[in-house]
Amino acid sequence: QTVVTQEPSFSVSPGGTVTLTCALSSGSVSTSYNPSWYQQTPGQAPRTLIHSTDTRSSGVPDRFSGSILGNKAALTITGAQADDESDYYCVLYMGSGIWVFGGGTKLTVL
């Protein structure tokens, strides 16, 4: 059973930088897993931020960036703003038509 792990919660100061990560229970995350990232506020549908590891979706500010850091996928928010306070999810494509989401990170901006 593949498990994708994210930090349950994170805090950042306004204007600060934060990096959220997405790890596999066994093995390293690479670009072949096509990591993507989503932002969700309560009661709303997810919003796609990043696909294919590091490509920003249309309309996403460039303060959001994706990468591979070591053996994990990473989402970095540079110059955090109050309205970045949300839940963030990564998802990995495992192949054979299967995707696995991480448990999500609740980001607080204070």
Place this chain on the structure above:
Amino acid sequence: EVQLVESGGGLIQPGGSLRLSCAASGFIVSSNYMSWVRQAPGKGLEWVSVIYSSGTTYYADSVKGRFTISRDSSKNTVYLQMNSLRVEDTAVYYCARVNFRSFDFWGQGALVTVSS
């Protein structure tokens, strides 16, 4: 403009069946991969199923054998037939278009509550 609109959610007893619909506009469903993702109350996102443009389908282990994804090209709509529903299937079900092996457009979601 791409738009996805889910419908068909509601309250259903354990063991019952329900069919969700996802009406798409702005693109052709049968030319794309389409997926269902769910979110139990207060929980994270869970991938449920996908239908490829070829018609090939895949399912999460948690729903395999109980749920069926399908599409109707004439209505540009994707469906999720859910049988043998369990209390743990209670969730908001989102329809999403798959692109670059990620989910690029999402519907607003449909709430399914399984309870006696």
